[in-house]
Amino acid sequence: xxxxxxxxxxxxxxxxxxxxxxxxxxxxxxxxxxxxxxxxxxxxxxxxxxxxxxxxxxxxxxxxxxxxxxxxxxxxxxxxxxxxxxxxxxxxxxxxxxx
Amino acid sequence: xxxxxxxxxxxxxxxxxxxxxxxxxxxxxxxxxxxxxxxxxxxxxxxxxxxxxxxxxxxxxxxxxxxxxxxxxxxxxxxxxxxxxxxxxxxxxxxxxxxxxxxxxxxxxxxxxxxxxxxxxxxxxxxxxxxxxxxxxxxxxxxxxxxxxxxxxxxxxxxxxxxxxxxxxxxxxxxxxxxxxxxxxxxxxxxxxxxxxxxxxxxxxxxxxxxxxxxxxxxxxxxxxxx
Numbered sequence: 638x639x640x641x642x643x644x645x646x647x648x649x650x651x652x653x654x655x656x657x658x659x660x661x662x663x664x665x666x667x668x669x670x671x672x673x674x675x676x677x678x679x680x681x682x683x684x685x686x687x688x689x690x691x692x693x694x695x696x697x698x699x700x701x702x703x704x705x706x707x708x709x710x711x712x713x714x715x716x717x718x719x720x721x722x723x724x725x726x727x728x729x730x731x732x733x734x735x736x
Numbered sequence: 737x738x739x740x741x742x743x744x745x746x747x748x749x750x751x752x753x754x755x756x757x758x759x760x761x762x763x764x765x766x767x768x769x770x771x772x773x774x775x776x777x778x779x780x781x782x783x784x785x786x787x788x789x790x791x792x793x794x795x796x797x798x799x800x801x802x803x804x805x806x807x808x809x810x811x812x813x814x815x816x817x818x819x820x821x822x823x824x825x826x827x828x829x830x831x832x833x834x835x836x837x838x839x840x841x842x843x844x845x846x847x848x849x850x851x852x853x854x855x856x857x858x859x860x861x862x863x864x865x866x867x868x869x870x871x872x873x874x875x876x877x878x879x880x881x882x883x884x885x886x887x888x889x890x891x892x893x894x895x896x897x898x899x900x901x902x903x904x905x906x907x908x909x910x911x912x913x914x915x916x917x918x919x920x921x922x923x924x925x926x927x928x929x930x931x932x933x934x935x936x937x938x939x940x941x942x943x944x945x946x947x948x949x950x951x952x953x954x955x956x957x958x959x960x961x962x963x
Contacts, residue, residue, distance in 0.1 A: 642808030643781050646798055647788035649816035654791075655844040657826015658833065665827040673957030674824050675916075676925055678793060680953035681818055682913035683926035684933035684946050689800050690906040695938050702903045709907035713914045720763040723771075726907030730900030 701733040742866050750854070750863070754871040757850050761792070762878030768795055769886020771904050774896035775803025779887050786883035790876065791848050793912050794818045800905040801943045810943025817950050825852040832856075832864045846872030925953060 657665065664670070690706045691697050705726040712722040742750075765786060772782040777799055785795045794815035801811035826847045832855055833843050846868065855868040890896055917923050929949045936945040 639777065639781060639802070639808050642812045643777075643784060643798070644788070645809075646794070646812035646815040647785065649812065650789050650791055650794050650819035650822070651845060653816065653819045654822045654826055654847040655841070657823035657847060658830050658840055658844050659826075660823075662827060662830070665824060669958055669961045671824070672961045673954050674820050676922070676953050676957050677950060678818055678821055679913065679916050679922045679925050680929035680949050681797065681814060681946055682793065682909045682916070683929040684949040685797055685800055685814075685909045686906045686913065687930035687933045688937060688942075688945055689804055689909065691934055692804060692937055692942070694805055694942065697934060697937060701900075702906060705900065705903035706906045706910065709910050712907075713910055718760060718763065719908075719911045720767055722911045723764075723767040723904050723907045727900035727904045730903030731898060732900075734897075734900070 701730045704733055705730040742860075742863050746863060747866060750858075750867045750870050751874075754854065754867070754874045757854070757871060758874035758878040761850065761875055762882035764792065765879045765882025766886035766889075767904060767908060768792070768799070769883040769888075770890040770896070770899075770901055771796065771803070771886075771908065772799040772883075773887045773890035774901035774904075775799040777802065779891060782887045783880065783883055786880050789815065789819075790845060790879065791819055791822060792879075796905065796908050796912070797946075800909070801946070803902070803905065804942055806943030807941065810941070810947065814943065814946045814950075817947075822847050825849070828852060829855060829868065832861055833868065843868070843872075846876070848872075848875075850875055925956070929953065 686706070690702050691699065693700075708729040709722050709726040712725045717725070768786065769782055772785065772795075773779070777785075785798065789795050797818050798808070798811035798815040801814060802808055826844065829847060829852060833840065851868050851871045854871040855864040858864040858867050890901065893899060896902065913926065917926060932952060933945040933949050936948050940948070
């Protein structure tokens with residue numbers, strides 16, 4: 638099941654890349670497409686941050702992940718590199734669990 | 737590659753930039769390999785994602801949703817939605833990469849944020865093409881090596897939670913989101929999307945709040961285009 642989902646997702650992402658190179662320009666130059674497509678990653682990434690921080694299954698929870706996100710926000714504000722942001726968040730969660 | 741038209745010094749500068757981007761992404765791929773493994777994907781599945789999907793945000797979304805207990809199909813749908821921006825990059829690159837046949841099929845795989853940024857930053861088409869291919873090849877190498885290292889290292893850890901790896905995905909999404917928040921509208925959309933996702937969460941299976949958010953932002957975009 639996981640494999641099927643993984644492969645379908647890979648094929649979809651490749652098809653989208655190829656579509657950009659292959660479809661007639663006027664389809665993708667449509668004002669609605671140009672307007673909506675750049676907004677989708679913003680909304681989805683924000684929703685992913687919210688759900689992966691505050692969800693446990695279908696329950697809303699406040700645990701060490703919220704503190705880890707707080708540390709990540711600070712790291713991003715200081716323009717830390719990607720790996721530093723992620724490692725700082727993971728280390729925060731690990732340390733808080735040790736306490 | 738029509739690199740014959742590009743001077744050696746220009747080519748060297750491009751390769752230097754491409755390597756810089758690729759090394760940074762390699763580090764980012766290490767965290768992808770770790771998060772994917774911690775989410776329960778096998779080593780082979782993790783590496784397949786980096787080889788075959790090769791677009792960071794989509795990969796993180798899929799493993800993030802699976803790791804949070806969502807279905808792989810919700811993860812796949814979200815990955816595809818996040819990958820839709822690559823179609824617009826392809827549109828911008830299609831005049832530069834005016835190749836048909838096999839070469840275009842390979843080029844398509846490399847159409848991502850970094851290669852697009854590198855290609856459109858050059859003025860001459862030959863330079864753009866060289867920048868695209870150099871960045872794509874370097875990234876592909878480092879991205880997949882990084883993924884493998886991250887996945888192998890995490891396999892050695894009995895419980896990834898001890899390393900706080902379950903708290904890593906939000907930070908990864910945040911680092912991907914931050915550069916897109918330079919204006920007031922994306923800020924407002926991001927806030928609204930986060931709130932809506934949490935409001936839907938208790939009532940639908942994991943992963944579905946993301947699809948609800950995607951539909952709502954598309955409707956918002958549609959209404960605002962006509963206005």
